[in-house]
Amino acid sequence: KVEYVKERAxxxxxxxxxxxxxxxxxxxxxxxxxxxxxxxxxFLALPMFLLGFWFxxxxxITHLRENLGLFRRLATWTLxxxxxMTLVSVAMYPSFIRFTGPDPLRNVAQMLFQWAMLxxxxxxxxxxxxLLHTKIGEEFLSPLRHAGRMALTNxxxxxxxxxxxxxxxxxx
Numbered sequence: 598k599v600e601y602v603k604e605r606a607x608x609x610x611x612x613x614x615x616x617x618x619x620x621x622x623x624x625x626x627x628x629x630x631x632x633x634x635x636x637x638x639x640f641l642a643l644p645m646f647l648l649g650f651w652f653x654x655x656x657x658i659t660h661l662r663e664n665l666g667l668f669r670r671l672a673t674w675t676l677x678x679x680x681x682m683t684l685v686s687v688a689m690y691p692s693f694i695r696f697t698g699p700d701p702l703r704n705v706a707q708m709l710f711q712w713a714m715l716x717x718x719x720x721x722x723x724x725x726x727x728l729l730h731t732k733i734g735e736e737f738l739s740p741l742r743h744a745g746r747m748a749l750t751n752x753x754x755x756x757x758x759x760x761x762x763x764x765x766x767x768x769x
Contacts, residue, residue, distance in 0.1 A: 617766045637711065644715055665730055668723040676720025682713035 611623045652658045657667065690706035728734030744751065761767035 612764060614765050617764075620764065620766075641711055641714055645718055648719065661726060662730065665727065668726045672720050672723035672727055674720075675716040676724060679713045679715070679717030679720050682709055683717065686710035686713065 608623070611619055615623070657664045661668075686706045686709040689709070690700075690703045725738070729738055
């Protein structure tokens with residue numbers, strides 16, 4: 598735990614006091630350490646992409662009203678399954694903060710937590726689609742369509758503004 602606190606203090610120091618080049622070097626080192634975790638998440642993202650591809654290719658997405666029954670069934674089954682898997686993983690190991698040394702229970706809980714992403718994602722998307730086809734859902738969710746059209750712009754702008762305000766090579 599002491600080592601973790603030191604690492605976080607060093608990260609804050611570099612991002613708030615060091616040069617841009619130092620920040621890039623530090624980020625590259627972090628990337629090398631986290632590549633295994635990112636590769637695992639990429640492996641889990643593949644089924645989501647394939648499922649999305651199938652929804653588009655089969656015409657399910659273009660004919661939402663005709664397929665509302667499918668989305669209701671998906672929401673009914675996958676959302677509780679994903680949430681249950683998440684709760685079990687949190688009950689097994691309530692914190693994924695890195696500590697030194699191997700911990701098999703943490704690894705199993707983390708794997709269960711990651712595998713819960715697929716049914717949870719399917720459930721959330723299905724629930725949103727079902728909500729969009731209700732009067733209340735249409736009224737409350739319609740403003741989100743504008744933000745969805747600019748997701749990349751919002752992400753990049755937030756990154757640039759945050760870096761400008763909080764880094765030493767910005768406003769500090």
